[in-house]
Amino acid sequence: MLLRSLRPLVRAVTYTRWLHLVIGAIVPLAAGLIYPGLSSPTLGDWLIAAALPVPVVAALALVPSARRAEGLQARLMLFPGKHARARGGKVLVDAVTGVSAAPSASWADRGRTALWLVFRMEAGLVAWIVSIWLLQCALVLVDTAVEEPVVGSLTPPAGPGTAFLAPLPLLVLLALVVAGGRLDEKVARRLLGPSVKERMTALEEKTERLLERNRIARELHDSLGHALTLAVVQAGAARAAKDPEFTDRALSVIEETGRAALEDLERVLLLLRETGRPRGASPGLDEAARLLDSARSSGAQVEAEVTGPVEDLPGPVSREAYRMLQEALTNALRHAGQVPVTVRVTAARSRLRLLVVNPLPEGRPPAVPGSGSGLRGIRERAALLGGEARSGVKDGAWRVDVTLPLR
Incomplete structure:
Protein backbone atom coordinates (compact mmCIF):
# COMPACT_ATOMS: atom_id res chain seq x y z
CA MET A 1 0.00 0.00 0.00
CA SER A 195 -16.15 17.23 -30.23
CA VAL A 196 -19.09 15.32 -31.68
CA LYS A 197 -17.90 16.11 -35.19
CA GLU A 198 -14.39 14.88 -34.42
CA ARG A 199 -15.77 11.69 -32.88
CA MET A 200 -17.83 11.08 -36.00
CA THR A 201 -14.78 11.68 -38.19
CA ALA A 202 -12.69 9.27 -36.11
CA LEU A 203 -15.50 6.69 -36.27
CA GLU A 204 -15.71 7.06 -40.04
CA GLU A 205 -11.94 6.59 -40.35
CA LYS A 206 -12.10 3.46 -38.20
CA THR A 207 -14.99 2.12 -40.30
CA GLU A 208 -13.03 2.76 -43.49
CA ARG A 209 -10.05 0.87 -42.09
CA LEU A 210 -12.27 -2.08 -41.16
CA LEU A 211 -13.88 -2.09 -44.60
CA GLU A 212 -10.44 -1.98 -46.19
CA ARG A 213 -9.32 -4.96 -44.14
CA ASN A 214 -12.46 -6.87 -45.07
CA ARG A 215 -11.85 -6.07 -48.72
CA ILE A 216 -8.26 -7.31 -48.48
CA ALA A 217 -9.45 -10.50 -46.78
CA ARG A 218 -11.99 -11.09 -49.55
CA GLU A 219 -9.36 -10.53 -52.22
CA LEU A 220 -7.04 -13.04 -50.59
CA HIS A 221 -9.85 -15.55 -50.30
CA ASP A 222 -10.94 -15.12 -53.92
CA SER A 223 -7.49 -15.01 -55.49
CA LEU A 224 -5.80 -17.78 -53.53
CA GLY A 225 -8.95 -19.91 -53.44
CA HIS A 226 -9.25 -19.69 -57.21
CA ALA A 227 -5.57 -20.56 -57.73
CA LEU A 228 -5.63 -23.51 -55.35
CA THR A 229 -8.88 -24.86 -56.79
CA LEU A 230 -7.47 -24.76 -60.32
CA ALA A 231 -4.24 -26.39 -59.17
CA VAL A 232 -6.11 -29.23 -57.45
CA VAL A 233 -8.43 -29.79 -60.43
CA GLN A 234 -5.58 -29.70 -62.95
CA ALA A 235 -3.41 -32.07 -60.90
CA GLY A 236 -6.27 -34.55 -60.53
CA ALA A 237 -7.13 -34.40 -64.22
CA ALA A 238 -3.49 -34.89 -65.24
CA ARG A 239 -3.10 -37.90 -62.99
CA ALA A 240 -6.31 -39.44 -64.29
CA ALA A 241 -5.48 -38.76 -67.97
CA LYS A 242 -1.96 -40.30 -67.84
CA ASP A 243 -1.15 -38.31 -70.97
CA PRO A 244 2.26 -36.56 -71.06
CA GLU A 245 0.96 -33.82 -73.37
CA PHE A 246 -2.07 -33.12 -71.15
CA THR A 247 0.16 -33.18 -68.07
CA ASP A 248 2.44 -30.55 -69.62
CA ARG A 249 -0.54 -28.31 -70.36
CA ALA A 250 -1.87 -28.81 -66.83
CA LEU A 251 1.48 -27.92 -65.30
CA SER A 252 1.64 -24.79 -67.47
CA VAL A 253 -1.79 -23.72 -66.27
CA ILE A 254 -0.84 -24.39 -62.64
CA GLU A 255 2.34 -22.34 -63.08
CA GLU A 256 0.52 -19.42 -64.66
CA THR A 257 -2.26 -19.45 -62.09
CA GLY A 258 0.20 -19.71 -59.22
CA ARG A 259 2.24 -16.80 -60.55
CA ALA A 260 -0.88 -14.62 -60.81
CA ALA A 261 -1.87 -15.61 -57.26
CA LEU A 262 1.60 -14.67 -56.00
CA GLU A 263 1.28 -11.25 -57.66
CA ASP A 264 -2.07 -10.73 -55.96
CA LEU A 265 -0.60 -11.86 -52.64
CA GLU A 266 2.34 -9.44 -52.94
CA ARG A 267 0.00 -6.56 -53.78
CA VAL A 268 -2.23 -7.33 -50.79
CA LEU A 269 0.77 -7.61 -48.46
CA LEU A 270 1.92 -4.19 -49.66
CA LEU A 271 -1.47 -2.82 -48.67
CA LEU A 272 -1.17 -4.38 -45.23
CA ARG A 273 2.36 -3.11 -44.69
CA GLU A 274 1.41 0.39 -45.89
CA THR A 275 4.80 0.99 -47.45
CA GLY A 276 5.57 3.82 -49.84
CA ARG A 277 6.18 1.44 -52.73
CA PRO A 278 3.82 1.63 -55.70
CA ARG A 279 0.97 -0.81 -55.53
CA GLY A 280 -0.12 -2.80 -58.52
CA ALA A 281 -3.64 -2.19 -59.73
CA SER A 282 -6.25 -4.88 -59.14
CA PRO A 283 -7.43 -6.66 -62.29
CA GLY A 284 -10.67 -5.46 -63.83
CA LEU A 285 -13.48 -7.13 -65.74
CA ASP A 286 -11.75 -6.32 -69.03
CA GLU A 287 -9.18 -8.98 -68.03
CA ALA A 288 -11.83 -11.65 -67.50
CA ALA A 289 -10.48 -13.64 -70.46
CA ARG A 290 -7.67 -14.88 -68.22
CA LEU A 291 -10.19 -16.30 -65.75
CA LEU A 292 -12.19 -17.96 -68.50
CA ASP A 293 -9.09 -19.52 -70.08
CA SER A 294 -7.99 -20.87 -66.69
CA ALA A 295 -11.38 -22.46 -66.14
CA ARG A 296 -11.37 -23.98 -69.62
CA SER A 297 -7.87 -25.39 -69.16
CA SER A 298 -9.09 -27.27 -66.09
CA GLY A 299 -11.55 -29.23 -68.24
CA ALA A 300 -14.68 -27.13 -67.74
CA GLN A 301 -16.69 -26.14 -70.80
CA VAL A 302 -17.09 -22.41 -70.40
CA GLU A 303 -19.42 -20.55 -72.72
CA ALA A 304 -18.99 -16.80 -72.30
CA GLU A 305 -20.92 -13.92 -73.79
CA VAL A 306 -19.90 -10.31 -73.11
CA THR A 307 -22.18 -7.50 -74.22
CA GLY A 308 -21.50 -3.80 -73.90
CA PRO A 309 -18.40 -1.61 -73.27
CA VAL A 310 -16.85 -3.59 -70.43
CA GLU A 311 -13.58 -1.70 -70.76
CA ASP A 312 -15.36 1.61 -69.95
CA LEU A 313 -16.81 0.48 -66.61
CA PRO A 314 -15.99 2.54 -63.50
CA GLY A 315 -12.88 1.26 -61.77
CA PRO A 316 -14.47 0.01 -58.51
CA VAL A 317 -17.28 -1.74 -60.39
CA SER A 318 -14.87 -3.39 -62.84
CA ARG A 319 -12.53 -4.64 -60.10
CA GLU A 320 -15.27 -5.97 -57.84
CA ALA A 321 -17.06 -7.62 -60.76
CA TYR A 322 -13.81 -9.39 -61.69
CA ARG A 323 -13.53 -10.80 -58.15
CA MET A 324 -17.18 -11.87 -58.19
CA LEU A 325 -16.71 -13.70 -61.48
CA GLN A 326 -13.56 -15.31 -60.11
CA GLU A 327 -15.38 -16.57 -57.02
CA ALA A 328 -18.36 -17.83 -59.04
CA LEU A 329 -16.08 -19.82 -61.38
CA THR A 330 -14.10 -21.15 -58.41
CA ASN A 331 -17.30 -22.37 -56.77
CA ALA A 332 -18.40 -24.06 -60.00
CA LEU A 333 -15.08 -25.89 -60.35
CA ARG A 334 -14.87 -26.78 -56.67
CA HIS A 335 -18.40 -28.08 -56.18
CA ALA A 336 -19.51 -29.18 -59.65
CA GLY A 337 -16.26 -30.27 -61.31
CA GLN A 338 -15.80 -30.38 -65.09
CA VAL A 339 -19.29 -29.30 -66.10
CA PRO A 340 -20.54 -26.80 -68.70
CA VAL A 341 -20.52 -23.29 -67.30
CA THR A 342 -22.39 -20.39 -68.88
CA VAL A 343 -21.16 -16.85 -68.24
CA ARG A 344 -23.16 -13.81 -69.32
CA VAL A 345 -21.79 -10.28 -68.81
CA THR A 346 -24.05 -7.42 -69.86
CA ALA A 347 -22.88 -3.83 -69.50
CA ALA A 348 -25.66 -1.31 -70.11
CA ARG A 349 -25.72 2.46 -69.54
CA SER A 350 -27.06 2.26 -66.00
CA ARG A 351 -26.16 -1.19 -64.71
CA LEU A 352 -23.93 -4.21 -65.06
CA ARG A 353 -25.29 -7.73 -64.87
CA LEU A 354 -23.16 -10.80 -64.24
CA LEU A 355 -24.71 -14.26 -64.55
CA VAL A 356 -22.88 -17.56 -63.99
CA VAL A 357 -24.86 -20.80 -64.46
CA ASN A 358 -23.68 -24.40 -64.07
CA PRO A 359 -25.60 -27.69 -63.78
CA LEU A 360 -25.68 -29.46 -60.43
CA PRO A 361 -23.45 -32.55 -60.17
CA GLU A 362 -25.26 -35.87 -60.07
CA GLY A 363 -25.66 -37.47 -56.68
CA ARG A 364 -24.74 -34.33 -54.77
CA PRO A 365 -27.37 -32.35 -52.86
CA PRO A 366 -27.67 -28.69 -53.77
CA ALA A 367 -26.03 -26.17 -51.47
CA VAL A 368 -28.12 -23.93 -49.29
CA PRO A 369 -28.63 -20.60 -51.10
CA GLY A 370 -26.34 -17.92 -49.77
CA SER A 371 -24.15 -20.29 -47.74
CA GLY A 372 -20.35 -20.29 -47.76
CA SER A 373 -17.83 -17.50 -47.28
CA GLY A 374 -17.37 -17.08 -51.04
CA LEU A 375 -21.04 -16.40 -51.71
CA ARG A 376 -21.20 -14.16 -48.67
CA GLY A 377 -18.24 -12.21 -50.06
CA ILE A 378 -20.05 -11.78 -53.38
CA ARG A 379 -23.11 -10.41 -51.59
CA GLU A 380 -20.98 -8.03 -49.50
CA ARG A 381 -19.14 -6.71 -52.56
CA ALA A 382 -22.42 -6.11 -54.36
CA ALA A 383 -24.00 -4.41 -51.34
CA LEU A 384 -21.05 -2.02 -50.96
CA LEU A 385 -21.56 -0.88 -54.53
CA GLY A 386 -25.31 -0.47 -54.05
CA GLY A 387 -26.13 -3.59 -56.06
CA GLU A 388 -27.61 -6.99 -55.38
CA ALA A 389 -26.33 -10.57 -55.63
CA ARG A 390 -28.53 -13.66 -55.61
CA SER A 391 -27.54 -17.31 -55.68
CA GLY A 392 -29.48 -20.56 -55.67
CA VAL A 393 -30.95 -23.40 -57.69
CA LYS A 394 -33.24 -22.66 -60.60
CA ASP A 395 -34.39 -25.09 -63.31
CA GLY A 396 -31.94 -27.71 -62.09
CA ALA A 397 -28.89 -25.45 -62.32
CA TRP A 398 -26.93 -23.37 -59.87
CA ARG A 399 -27.11 -19.66 -60.64
CA VAL A 400 -25.13 -16.68 -59.36
CA ASP A 401 -26.84 -13.49 -60.53
CA VAL A 402 -25.27 -10.11 -59.73
CA THR A 403 -26.61 -6.67 -60.64
CA LEU A 404 -24.48 -3.55 -60.06
CA PRO A 405 -25.46 0.07 -60.70
CA LEU A 406 -23.09 2.13 -62.84
CA ARG A 407 -24.25 5.55 -61.63
Whole structure:
Protein backbone atom coordinates (compact mmCIF):
# COMPACT_ATOMS: atom_id res chain seq x y z
CA MET A 1 0.00 0.00 0.00
CA LEU A 2 2.82 2.39 0.91
CA LEU A 3 4.76 1.58 -2.24
CA ARG A 4 1.67 2.15 -4.36
CA SER A 5 1.11 5.59 -2.81
CA LEU A 6 4.75 6.54 -3.42
CA ARG A 7 4.83 5.31 -7.02
CA PRO A 8 3.59 8.62 -8.57
CA LEU A 9 6.54 10.44 -6.99
CA VAL A 10 9.05 8.55 -9.15
CA ARG A 11 7.17 9.09 -12.41
CA ALA A 12 8.31 11.93 -14.66
CA VAL A 13 4.74 12.61 -15.78
CA THR A 14 3.86 13.78 -12.25
CA TYR A 15 6.26 16.70 -12.48
CA THR A 16 5.59 17.55 -16.14
CA ARG A 17 1.90 17.85 -15.22
CA TRP A 18 2.74 20.17 -12.32
CA LEU A 19 4.98 22.24 -14.57
CA HIS A 20 2.19 22.44 -17.15
CA LEU A 21 -0.16 23.67 -14.43
CA VAL A 22 2.23 26.26 -12.95
CA ILE A 23 3.07 27.67 -16.41
CA GLY A 24 -0.48 28.98 -16.51
CA ALA A 25 0.39 31.42 -13.70
CA ILE A 26 2.63 33.47 -16.00
CA VAL A 27 -0.27 35.51 -17.41
CA PRO A 28 -1.89 36.61 -14.09
CA LEU A 29 1.54 37.22 -12.53
CA ALA A 30 2.51 39.48 -15.44
CA ALA A 31 -0.81 41.29 -15.20
CA GLY A 32 -0.42 41.67 -11.42
CA LEU A 33 3.04 43.20 -11.82
CA ILE A 34 1.51 45.88 -14.02
CA TYR A 35 -1.53 46.46 -11.83
CA PRO A 36 -2.05 46.51 -8.88
CA GLY A 37 1.57 45.52 -8.24
CA LEU A 38 2.81 42.52 -6.27
CA SER A 39 5.41 44.07 -3.97
CA SER A 40 3.26 43.47 -0.87
CA PRO A 41 0.13 41.86 -2.28
CA THR A 42 -3.03 41.45 -0.29
CA LEU A 43 -5.83 38.99 -0.97
CA GLY A 44 -7.64 41.67 -2.97
CA ASP A 45 -4.55 42.26 -5.09
CA TRP A 46 -4.35 38.56 -5.94
CA LEU A 47 -8.04 38.53 -6.89
CA ILE A 48 -7.55 41.51 -9.19
CA ALA A 49 -4.49 39.89 -10.80
CA ALA A 50 -6.52 36.72 -11.38
CA ALA A 51 -9.55 38.51 -12.85
CA LEU A 52 -7.96 41.12 -15.14
CA PRO A 53 -6.57 38.75 -17.84
CA VAL A 54 -9.76 36.67 -18.14
CA PRO A 55 -11.30 38.64 -21.08
CA VAL A 56 -8.02 38.60 -23.01
CA VAL A 57 -7.49 34.88 -22.45
CA ALA A 58 -11.10 34.09 -23.40
CA ALA A 59 -10.73 36.17 -26.57
CA LEU A 60 -7.61 34.18 -27.48
CA ALA A 61 -9.77 31.06 -27.62
CA LEU A 62 -11.62 32.55 -30.62
CA VAL A 63 -8.55 31.82 -32.74
CA PRO A 64 -9.08 28.25 -34.09
CA SER A 65 -5.40 27.33 -33.86
CA ALA A 66 -5.37 28.07 -30.12
CA ARG A 67 -7.19 24.79 -29.48
CA ARG A 68 -4.67 22.88 -31.58
CA ALA A 69 -1.72 24.46 -29.73
CA GLU A 70 -3.24 23.70 -26.32
CA GLY A 71 -4.08 20.13 -27.37
CA LEU A 72 -0.55 19.39 -28.57
CA GLN A 73 0.94 20.92 -25.41
CA ALA A 74 -1.41 18.91 -23.19
CA ARG A 75 -0.53 15.70 -25.01
CA LEU A 76 3.18 16.34 -24.60
CA MET A 77 3.19 17.33 -20.92
CA LEU A 78 0.17 15.53 -19.46
CA PHE A 79 0.44 12.27 -21.40
CA PRO A 80 4.11 11.75 -22.28
CA GLY A 81 4.97 9.00 -24.74
CA LYS A 82 4.90 8.25 -28.45
CA HIS A 83 1.13 8.74 -28.53
CA ALA A 84 1.58 12.35 -27.38
CA ARG A 85 2.75 13.52 -30.79
CA ALA A 86 0.69 14.03 -33.95
CA ARG A 87 1.96 11.42 -36.40
CA GLY A 88 3.27 12.72 -39.68
CA GLY A 89 1.86 16.18 -39.02
CA LYS A 90 -1.66 14.82 -39.32
CA VAL A 91 -4.33 16.07 -36.94
CA LEU A 92 -5.59 13.13 -34.96
CA VAL A 93 -7.99 12.44 -32.11
CA ASP A 94 -5.68 10.34 -29.99
CA ALA A 95 -7.32 7.26 -28.51
CA VAL A 96 -4.83 7.00 -25.64
CA THR A 97 -4.90 10.57 -24.34
CA GLY A 98 -8.45 11.45 -25.33
CA VAL A 99 -7.24 14.96 -26.25
CA SER A 100 -7.89 16.51 -29.64
CA ALA A 101 -5.22 18.43 -31.53
CA ALA A 102 -7.57 19.79 -34.16
CA PRO A 103 -8.35 23.51 -34.58
CA SER A 104 -11.69 24.75 -33.30
CA ALA A 105 -14.41 23.93 -35.80
CA SER A 106 -17.45 25.31 -33.95
CA TRP A 107 -18.43 27.83 -31.30
CA ALA A 108 -18.77 24.97 -28.82
CA ASP A 109 -15.10 24.13 -29.40
CA ARG A 110 -14.15 27.78 -28.86
CA GLY A 111 -16.19 27.91 -25.65
CA ARG A 112 -14.54 24.81 -24.23
CA THR A 113 -11.13 26.15 -25.22
CA ALA A 114 -11.88 29.42 -23.41
CA LEU A 115 -12.88 27.51 -20.26
CA TRP A 116 -9.67 25.50 -20.49
CA LEU A 117 -7.48 28.59 -20.84
CA VAL A 118 -9.18 30.30 -17.88
CA PHE A 119 -8.85 27.13 -15.80
CA ARG A 120 -5.14 26.83 -16.63
CA MET A 121 -4.55 30.44 -15.66
CA GLU A 122 -6.47 30.41 -12.38
CA ALA A 123 -5.40 26.93 -11.27
CA GLY A 124 -1.81 27.75 -12.19
CA LEU A 125 -1.90 30.89 -10.07
CA VAL A 126 -3.26 28.98 -7.07
CA ALA A 127 -0.64 26.25 -7.58
CA TRP A 128 2.14 28.82 -7.77
CA ILE A 129 1.02 30.67 -4.61
CA VAL A 130 0.60 27.44 -2.64
CA SER A 131 3.97 26.12 -3.80
CA ILE A 132 5.80 29.31 -2.78
CA TRP A 133 4.03 29.43 0.58
CA LEU A 134 4.81 25.79 1.43
CA LEU A 135 8.45 26.25 0.47
CA GLN A 136 8.62 29.33 2.71
CA CYS A 137 7.10 27.32 5.54
CA ALA A 138 9.77 24.64 5.17
CA LEU A 139 12.57 27.23 5.16
CA VAL A 140 11.21 29.02 8.23
CA LEU A 141 10.85 25.76 10.13
CA VAL A 142 14.45 24.89 9.33
CA ASP A 143 15.67 28.29 10.42
CA THR A 144 14.97 27.72 14.12
CA ALA A 145 16.91 30.84 15.02
CA VAL A 146 14.03 32.99 13.86
CA GLU A 147 11.61 33.41 16.76
CA GLU A 148 9.23 35.95 15.31
CA PRO A 149 7.49 35.82 11.90
CA VAL A 150 8.33 38.44 9.34
CA VAL A 151 5.71 41.21 9.26
CA GLY A 152 3.27 40.64 6.40
CA SER A 153 4.52 37.10 5.80
CA LEU A 154 2.10 34.24 5.29
CA THR A 155 4.47 31.76 6.91
CA PRO A 156 3.83 30.52 10.46
CA PRO A 157 6.11 31.45 13.39
CA ALA A 158 8.94 29.09 14.17
CA GLY A 159 10.92 28.47 17.26
CA PRO A 160 13.54 26.16 18.71
CA GLY A 161 12.74 22.50 18.21
CA THR A 162 10.57 23.00 15.11
CA ALA A 163 13.20 21.97 12.56
CA PHE A 164 11.99 18.36 12.57
CA LEU A 165 8.65 19.66 11.18
CA ALA A 166 10.36 21.04 8.05
CA PRO A 167 9.64 17.95 5.90
CA LEU A 168 5.90 18.30 6.60
CA PRO A 169 5.28 21.23 4.17
CA LEU A 170 7.37 19.43 1.53
CA LEU A 171 5.26 16.29 1.91
CA VAL A 172 2.12 18.40 1.59
CA LEU A 173 3.60 20.03 -1.51
CA LEU A 174 4.35 16.64 -3.08
CA ALA A 175 0.79 15.50 -2.36
CA LEU A 176 -0.54 18.66 -4.01
CA VAL A 177 1.75 18.09 -6.99
CA VAL A 178 0.24 14.64 -7.54
CA ALA A 179 -3.35 15.78 -6.96
CA GLY A 180 -2.98 18.94 -9.07
CA GLY A 181 -1.49 17.00 -11.97
CA ARG A 182 -4.33 14.50 -11.95
CA LEU A 183 -6.88 17.32 -11.83
CA ASP A 184 -5.16 18.99 -14.77
CA GLU A 185 -5.30 15.73 -16.72
CA LYS A 186 -9.01 15.18 -16.07
CA VAL A 187 -9.96 18.74 -16.98
CA ALA A 188 -7.88 18.47 -20.18
CA ARG A 189 -9.74 15.32 -21.22
CA ARG A 190 -13.03 17.08 -20.49
CA LEU A 191 -12.41 20.43 -22.18
CA LEU A 192 -9.91 19.45 -24.89
CA GLY A 193 -11.53 16.15 -25.73
CA PRO A 194 -12.92 15.56 -29.22
CA SER A 195 -16.15 17.23 -30.23
CA VAL A 196 -19.09 15.32 -31.68
CA LYS A 197 -17.90 16.11 -35.19
CA GLU A 198 -14.39 14.88 -34.42
CA ARG A 199 -15.77 11.69 -32.88
CA MET A 200 -17.83 11.08 -36.00
CA THR A 201 -14.78 11.68 -38.19
CA ALA A 202 -12.69 9.27 -36.11
CA LEU A 203 -15.50 6.69 -36.27
CA GLU A 204 -15.71 7.06 -40.04
CA GLU A 205 -11.94 6.59 -40.35
CA LYS A 206 -12.10 3.46 -38.20
CA THR A 207 -14.99 2.12 -40.30
CA GLU A 208 -13.03 2.76 -43.49
CA ARG A 209 -10.05 0.87 -42.09
CA LEU A 210 -12.27 -2.08 -41.16
CA LEU A 211 -13.88 -2.09 -44.60
CA GLU A 212 -10.44 -1.98 -46.19
CA ARG A 213 -9.32 -4.96 -44.14
CA ASN A 214 -12.46 -6.87 -45.07
CA ARG A 215 -11.85 -6.07 -48.72
CA ILE A 216 -8.26 -7.31 -48.48
CA ALA A 217 -9.45 -10.50 -46.78
CA ARG A 218 -11.99 -11.09 -49.55
CA GLU A 219 -9.36 -10.53 -52.22
CA LEU A 220 -7.04 -13.04 -50.59
CA HIS A 221 -9.85 -15.55 -50.30
CA ASP A 222 -10.94 -15.12 -53.92
CA SER A 223 -7.49 -15.01 -55.49
CA LEU A 224 -5.80 -17.78 -53.53
CA GLY A 225 -8.95 -19.91 -53.44
CA HIS A 226 -9.25 -19.69 -57.21
CA ALA A 227 -5.57 -20.56 -57.73
CA LEU A 228 -5.63 -23.51 -55.35
CA THR A 229 -8.88 -24.86 -56.79
CA LEU A 230 -7.47 -24.76 -60.32
CA ALA A 231 -4.24 -26.39 -59.17
CA VAL A 232 -6.11 -29.23 -57.45
CA VAL A 233 -8.43 -29.79 -60.43
CA GLN A 234 -5.58 -29.70 -62.95
CA ALA A 235 -3.41 -32.07 -60.90
CA GLY A 236 -6.27 -34.55 -60.53
CA ALA A 237 -7.13 -34.40 -64.22
CA ALA A 238 -3.49 -34.89 -65.24
CA ARG A 239 -3.10 -37.90 -62.99
CA ALA A 240 -6.31 -39.44 -64.29
CA ALA A 241 -5.48 -38.76 -67.97
CA LYS A 242 -1.96 -40.30 -67.84
CA ASP A 243 -1.15 -38.31 -70.97
CA PRO A 244 2.26 -36.56 -71.06
CA GLU A 245 0.96 -33.82 -73.37
CA PHE A 246 -2.07 -33.12 -71.15
CA THR A 247 0.16 -33.18 -68.07
CA ASP A 248 2.44 -30.55 -69.62
CA ARG A 249 -0.54 -28.31 -70.36
CA ALA A 250 -1.87 -28.81 -66.83
CA LEU A 251 1.48 -27.92 -65.30
CA SER A 252 1.64 -24.79 -67.47
CA VAL A 253 -1.79 -23.72 -66.27
CA ILE A 254 -0.84 -24.39 -62.64
CA GLU A 255 2.34 -22.34 -63.08
CA GLU A 256 0.52 -19.42 -64.66
CA THR A 257 -2.26 -19.45 -62.09
CA GLY A 258 0.20 -19.71 -59.22
CA ARG A 259 2.24 -16.80 -60.55
CA ALA A 260 -0.88 -14.62 -60.81
CA ALA A 261 -1.87 -15.61 -57.26
CA LEU A 262 1.60 -14.67 -56.00
CA GLU A 263 1.28 -11.25 -57.66
CA ASP A 264 -2.07 -10.73 -55.96
CA LEU A 265 -0.60 -11.86 -52.64
CA GLU A 266 2.34 -9.44 -52.94
CA ARG A 267 0.00 -6.56 -53.78
CA VAL A 268 -2.23 -7.33 -50.79
CA LEU A 269 0.77 -7.61 -48.46
CA LEU A 270 1.92 -4.19 -49.66
CA LEU A 271 -1.47 -2.82 -48.67
CA LEU A 272 -1.17 -4.38 -45.23
CA ARG A 273 2.36 -3.11 -44.69
CA GLU A 274 1.41 0.39 -45.89
CA THR A 275 4.80 0.99 -47.45
CA GLY A 276 5.57 3.82 -49.84
CA ARG A 277 6.18 1.44 -52.73
CA PRO A 278 3.82 1.63 -55.70
CA ARG A 279 0.97 -0.81 -55.53
CA GLY A 280 -0.12 -2.80 -58.52
CA ALA A 281 -3.64 -2.19 -59.73
CA SER A 282 -6.25 -4.88 -59.14
CA PRO A 283 -7.43 -6.66 -62.29
CA GLY A 284 -10.67 -5.46 -63.83
CA LEU A 285 -13.48 -7.13 -65.74
CA ASP A 286 -11.75 -6.32 -69.03
CA GLU A 287 -9.18 -8.98 -68.03
CA ALA A 288 -11.83 -11.65 -67.50
CA ALA A 289 -10.48 -13.64 -70.46
CA ARG A 290 -7.67 -14.88 -68.22
CA LEU A 291 -10.19 -16.30 -65.75
CA LEU A 292 -12.19 -17.96 -68.50
CA ASP A 293 -9.09 -19.52 -70.08
CA SER A 294 -7.99 -20.87 -66.69
CA ALA A 295 -11.38 -22.46 -66.14
CA ARG A 296 -11.37 -23.98 -69.62
CA SER A 297 -7.87 -25.39 -69.16
CA SER A 298 -9.09 -27.27 -66.09
CA GLY A 299 -11.55 -29.23 -68.24
CA ALA A 300 -14.68 -27.13 -67.74
CA GLN A 301 -16.69 -26.14 -70.80
CA VAL A 302 -17.09 -22.41 -70.40
CA GLU A 303 -19.42 -20.55 -72.72
CA ALA A 304 -18.99 -16.80 -72.30
CA GLU A 305 -20.92 -13.92 -73.79
CA VAL A 306 -19.90 -10.31 -73.11
CA THR A 307 -22.18 -7.50 -74.22
CA GLY A 308 -21.50 -3.80 -73.90
CA PRO A 309 -18.40 -1.61 -73.27
CA VAL A 310 -16.85 -3.59 -70.43
CA GLU A 311 -13.58 -1.70 -70.76
CA ASP A 312 -15.36 1.61 -69.95
CA LEU A 313 -16.81 0.48 -66.61
CA PRO A 314 -15.99 2.54 -63.50
CA GLY A 315 -12.88 1.26 -61.77
CA PRO A 316 -14.47 0.01 -58.51
CA VAL A 317 -17.28 -1.74 -60.39
CA SER A 318 -14.87 -3.39 -62.84
CA ARG A 319 -12.53 -4.64 -60.10
CA GLU A 320 -15.27 -5.97 -57.84
CA ALA A 321 -17.06 -7.62 -60.76
CA TYR A 322 -13.81 -9.39 -61.69
CA ARG A 323 -13.53 -10.80 -58.15
CA MET A 324 -17.18 -11.87 -58.19
CA LEU A 325 -16.71 -13.70 -61.48
CA GLN A 326 -13.56 -15.31 -60.11
CA GLU A 327 -15.38 -16.57 -57.02
CA ALA A 328 -18.36 -17.83 -59.04
CA LEU A 329 -16.08 -19.82 -61.38
CA THR A 330 -14.10 -21.15 -58.41
CA ASN A 331 -17.30 -22.37 -56.77
CA ALA A 332 -18.40 -24.06 -60.00
CA LEU A 333 -15.08 -25.89 -60.35
CA ARG A 334 -14.87 -26.78 -56.67
CA HIS A 335 -18.40 -28.08 -56.18
CA ALA A 336 -19.51 -29.18 -59.65
CA GLY A 337 -16.26 -30.27 -61.31
CA GLN A 338 -15.80 -30.38 -65.09
CA VAL A 339 -19.29 -29.30 -66.10
CA PRO A 340 -20.54 -26.80 -68.70
CA VAL A 341 -20.52 -23.29 -67.30
CA THR A 342 -22.39 -20.39 -68.88
CA VAL A 343 -21.16 -16.85 -68.24
CA ARG A 344 -23.16 -13.81 -69.32
CA VAL A 345 -21.79 -10.28 -68.81
CA THR A 346 -24.05 -7.42 -69.86
CA ALA A 347 -22.88 -3.83 -69.50
CA ALA A 348 -25.66 -1.31 -70.11
CA ARG A 349 -25.72 2.46 -69.54
CA SER A 350 -27.06 2.26 -66.00
CA ARG A 351 -26.16 -1.19 -64.71
CA LEU A 352 -23.93 -4.21 -65.06
CA ARG A 353 -25.29 -7.73 -64.87
CA LEU A 354 -23.16 -10.80 -64.24
CA LEU A 355 -24.71 -14.26 -64.55
CA VAL A 356 -22.88 -17.56 -63.99
CA VAL A 357 -24.86 -20.80 -64.46
CA ASN A 358 -23.68 -24.40 -64.07
CA PRO A 359 -25.60 -27.69 -63.78
CA LEU A 360 -25.68 -29.46 -60.43
CA PRO A 361 -23.45 -32.55 -60.17
CA GLU A 362 -25.26 -35.87 -60.07
CA GLY A 363 -25.66 -37.47 -56.68
CA ARG A 364 -24.74 -34.33 -54.77
CA PRO A 365 -27.37 -32.35 -52.86
CA PRO A 366 -27.67 -28.69 -53.77
CA ALA A 367 -26.03 -26.17 -51.47
CA VAL A 368 -28.12 -23.93 -49.29
CA PRO A 369 -28.63 -20.60 -51.10
CA GLY A 370 -26.34 -17.92 -49.77
CA SER A 371 -24.15 -20.29 -47.74
CA GLY A 372 -20.35 -20.29 -47.76
CA SER A 373 -17.83 -17.50 -47.28
CA GLY A 374 -17.37 -17.08 -51.04
CA LEU A 375 -21.04 -16.40 -51.71
CA ARG A 376 -21.20 -14.16 -48.67
CA GLY A 377 -18.24 -12.21 -50.06
CA ILE A 378 -20.05 -11.78 -53.38
CA ARG A 379 -23.11 -10.41 -51.59
CA GLU A 380 -20.98 -8.03 -49.50
CA ARG A 381 -19.14 -6.71 -52.56
CA ALA A 382 -22.42 -6.11 -54.36
CA ALA A 383 -24.00 -4.41 -51.34
CA LEU A 384 -21.05 -2.02 -50.96
CA LEU A 385 -21.56 -0.88 -54.53
CA GLY A 386 -25.31 -0.47 -54.05
CA GLY A 387 -26.13 -3.59 -56.06
CA GLU A 388 -27.61 -6.99 -55.38
CA ALA A 389 -26.33 -10.57 -55.63
CA ARG A 390 -28.53 -13.66 -55.61
CA SER A 391 -27.54 -17.31 -55.68
CA GLY A 392 -29.48 -20.56 -55.67
CA VAL A 393 -30.95 -23.40 -57.69
CA LYS A 394 -33.24 -22.66 -60.60
CA ASP A 395 -34.39 -25.09 -63.31
CA GLY A 396 -31.94 -27.71 -62.09
CA ALA A 397 -28.89 -25.45 -62.32
CA TRP A 398 -26.93 -23.37 -59.87
CA ARG A 399 -27.11 -19.66 -60.64
CA VAL A 400 -25.13 -16.68 -59.36
CA ASP A 401 -26.84 -13.49 -60.53
CA VAL A 402 -25.27 -10.11 -59.73
CA THR A 403 -26.61 -6.67 -60.64
CA LEU A 404 -24.48 -3.55 -60.06
CA PRO A 405 -25.46 0.07 -60.70
CA LEU A 406 -23.09 2.13 -62.84
CA ARG A 407 -24.25 5.55 -61.63
